[in-house]
Amino acid sequence: MEIQSSIDKVRGWGDALIKALPNIILAIIVIVISYFLSRIVYNVVLRLVNKRVPKITIARLIARTSAIIVISLGLFITLNVLNLSGTLKTILSAAGISGLVIGLALQGTLSNTLSGIILSFRKNIKIGNWIETNGYQGEVMDINTNYFVLKEADNNIVILPNKSILENSFKNYSLTTKIRVTVTCGVSYNSDLEMVEKLTTETINQHFNQESIDTEMEFYYTDFGDSSINFMVRFWIDGTSGVPKLKAKSKAIIEIKKAFAKADIDIPFPIRTLQFENNPLSTISAKKNK
Template identity: 40%
Template sequence: MDFNISKAINIVIEKVEGWLELLTNMLPNFVVAILVLVLFYFLSKMVRYGARKVMARFIEQPAIIGLLSTIISILVIGSGLVIALNLLHLSKAVTSLLAGAGIAGLAIGFAFQDISANFISGIIMAFKKPLSVGDIIETNGYMGFVKDIQLRATVIETFQGLHVIIPNRLVFQNALTNYTKTYRRRVDLSVGVSYGDNLERVKEIAREAVLKNEYLTSEKDVNVVFEEFGDSSINFRVMFWINYSPQDPNYLQARSSAVMEIKKAFDANDITIPFPIRTLDFGIKGGEKLNGHLKELQA
């Protein structure tokens, strides 16, 4: 029994001496690893500050700037941690750590697929800038002013005063019309005249009426194109370009003014804008008078 206890104590002492020797040999590396971690910590602060300054020139959303700069800072600290572990000859721990991070990231990505897609779409939109706060856009069946661009969604205020929250994934993947990116816009106005009117005269009068529109561009290019023979009218389209200002969206005003001027000009020149005509036939053979049926109903 005494022999076994002495042997066990010797084994423990040898192990402790081995650990102390290893610690003594690794002490310089340990000190260097600590210095590396401290250095990369302060370096991450500097990189984060510089990244915020640089991204502020290209990205308007403070939330996205803060998130991206934080991610960059974490990557810098992670690089310092990897270097420190390698200095301590813990390369297997580095491999295990990276593998665990990859598996965790994959699991999180599958679990929060929609959230991740909205988040990534928001980041891409922040760099590409297809829209900005204050723009007039139309997407996913909604049209209005962009009030806010968040990490997850874009907020639109419609012209009726409704706030619509659309996930960034839908804004990024679907068709988007940004009316603020251009300062000219074409107005297409459909009009019909009766078959008895002179089309050359109609074309000239309609063009002169639209030329009075105060929103026309400096070129004052007005086109009148006849399109089809309708049921009760000959239909044509009036096309003209207007100056479009994001601060003063005047598309509806220009269209309304054109309708009023054309109607006024046609009335002054006895040009008829016909309304649809329907013939009601109450007989099997047709042509029967309505009063006969009314008498039968009264009887």
């Protein structure tokens, strides 16, 4: 009886295998097609992303993700072909729970990775741009999957999380080819203010040709200071980073100082005068004499 029962089971398995053979063959075909299709998708996506993203690690990550999606779709189709919908539901449930646990555990890392991918596709920030963000200013050296690298003017390297760049505002000096420079100064109260304005604008235009730039130079007297009448002059230079701005401001200060000295225009410095109405030492001496 036991032998006959075993034989019946084997026959039943054989019959089931024969019935399921077309589905098995179809499932194998689907898996093979999914594999080769994923390779094609990987290469195509990598080629397309490379045109938009200069960082190869980001491009490969996006291409691998696309290939995994294709393989996953092929796996789900295969399970349906084999009538394993129950197994498919179990896998989806397990994947959902595992994804939730992993997402909570790696929330910061995944956030930085996603932010890095988004930053790689943004047109207003690229490698080589000079930006200012999160209290730092420098050249963008790298946009990686987890961090953002800046090189400051003093050659220090600053590494920032991608999330902080995406969530905070930043100033990109490289988006335009012109930078406006502002210089403030003060002259004494007995100065000829019209002459000061004319001399300042002529000096700036002499060393920073403003005629070749469409935007006009601006000169304003700002306030009556404690020891001077203060003014502000704003002019434009060609540049895409903060270094030319610092150099232009330094040169403007030097040239304005030279021009004022030549024209006998005084740039005063604060002076504090102390006045005593009563002399306490004299009072004490008088009391002692008595």
